[in-house]
Amino acid sequence: MEGKGDSVSSFTSAVSLDQLGVSFIPQRYVLPPSQRPCPQDVPISTTLPIIDMSNLGNQSLMSTTIDQIRIACKEIGCFQVIKHGIDISVMDEALEVAAEFFNLSNEEKMRLFSEDVHKPVRYGTSLNQARDEVYCWRDFIKHYSHPISDWIRMWPSNPSTYREKMGKYVKAVQVLQNQLLETIFKSLVLNPDYLHEEINGGSQTLAVNCYPACPQPALTLGIHPHSDYGSITLLLQTRSGLEIKDKNNNWVPVPYVEGALVVQLGDQMEVMSNGQHKSVIHRATVKGAEKRFSIVSLHSFAMDRKMGPALELVDEQNPKSYREFCFREFLDFISTNDITKGRFLDTLKMKKP
Numbered sequence: 476m477e478g479k480g481d482s483v484s485s486f487t488s489a490v491s492l493d494q495l496g497v498s499f500i501p502q503r504y505v506l507p508p509s510q511r512p513c514p515q516d517v518p519i520s521t522t523l524p525i526i527d528m529s530n531l532g533n534q535s536l537m538s539t540t541i542d543q544i545r546i547a548c549k550e551i552g553c554f555q556v557i558k559h560g561i562d563i564s565v566m567d568e569a570l571e572v573a574a575e576f577f578n579l580s581n582e583e584k585m586r587l588f589s590e591d592v593h594k595p596v597r598y599g600t601s602l603n604q605a606r607d608e609v610y611c612w613r614d615f616i617k618h619y620s621h622p623i624s625d626w627i628r629m630w631p632s633n634p635s636t637y638r639e640k641m642g643k644y645v646k647a648v649q650v651l652q653n654q655l656l657e658t659i660f661k662s663l664v665l666n667p668d669y670l671h672e673e674i675n676g677g678s679q680t681l682a683v684n685c686y687p688a689c690p691q692p693a694l695t696l697g698i699h700p701h702s703d704y705g706s707i708t709l710l711l712q713t714r715s716g717l718e719i720k721d722k723n724n725n726w727v728p729v730p731y732v733e734g735a736l737v738v739q740l741g742d743q744m745e746v747m748s749n750g751q752h753k754s755v756i757h758r759a760t761v762k763g764a765e766k767r768f769s770i771v772s773l774h775s776f777a778m779d780r781k782m783g784p785a786l787e788l789v790d791e792q793n794p795k796s797y798r799e800f801c802f803r804e805f806l807d808f809i810s811t812n813d814i815t816k817g818r819f820l821d822t823l824k825m826k827k828p
């Protein structure tokens with residue numbers, strides 16, 4: 476059962492352990508006490524805004540909505556959006572087909588198993604089984620999704636409706652991503668067309684996560700604390716479990732809001748805004764009796780194009796606080812570093828003169 480010695484064919488993922496009905500989690504999932512989720516009775520210090528995106532189309536409400544987004548990006552790097560234009564049926568079908576995928580036999584899913592972060596489609600669990608890391612109680616399928624015409628034929632073909640249903644969601648989320656980026660640029664007083672080419676030539680990766688019910692949820696996590704590397708992330712979930720770190724370093728649970736999507740800013744956005752907007756550190760907890768799914772759309776500016784702080788946001792009072800980088804550097808970072816021990820963003824910070 477222990478992961479490190481597992482051959483790929485006998486690999487026991489968190490979903491398989493749940494199906495086996497284990498009453499204890501294997502040692503490899505047990506976190507040191509300081510990294511375990513906090514007791515539930517800690518008072519919540521930050522309220523995450525819920526932003527009505529339809530207000531952006533209303534002249535009298537537009538500027539207040541942009542202000543709300545600006546404050547959320549500066550203070551937390553995270554907010555929820557409602558009335559965002561994605562049909563509830565498109566979201567529900569994507570979540571249904573995700574659940575069907577994780578219900579497939581272990582053997583079927585393992586055909587897509589890989590630890591290579593450069594692979595355009597991969598199924599896995601934990602961070603990287605090849606290294607001595609503590610695992611997390613999660614199975615996932617990750618696939619490149621933009622441009623969809625290049626990648627969709629590599630996505631899982633089982634369940635048979637996976638490509639069609641997930642494809643509809645992916646396309647809808649791309650439209651919303653563009654609208655959100657435009658609004659975030661406006662919130663920084665940048666041209667809404669800013670980085671147009673980098674966005675069109677950018678990448679989108681879909682992480683479809685399954686957090687099975689866990690017999691000892693207080694000892695482990697579904698995903699370790701990290702920030703996303705890209706520009707923005709849009710997250711659809713079936714229930715609560717996501718937690719963000721606020722500016723006082725407290726973990727704040729993100730409430731489940733029906734029909735809403737969670738927007739998280741990533742490292743590229745913190746760099747681009749020269750530190751005005753924050754890339755949010757987050758993690759996922761697991762529960763004793765309830766399974767949770769999330770579909771996470773990770774957007775990033777063009778893969779090989781270097782990007783740094785917007786020149787419009789750099790002046791004598793606000794010197795450049797990050798060096799330029801490109802997305803590939805991030806992939807190299809995560810394939811050679813244990814991300815539970817250090818943050819990619821910290822490697823980009825410029826020393827103060």
Ligand SMILES: O=C(O)CCC(=O)C(=O)O
Binds near residue numbers: 698703718758768
């Ligand atoms: O599922 C969640 O709540 C978080 C997932 C996440 O952070 C990720 O896939 O990058």
Ligand SMILES: [Fe+2]
Binds near residue numbers: 701702703
């Ligand atoms: Fe994340």
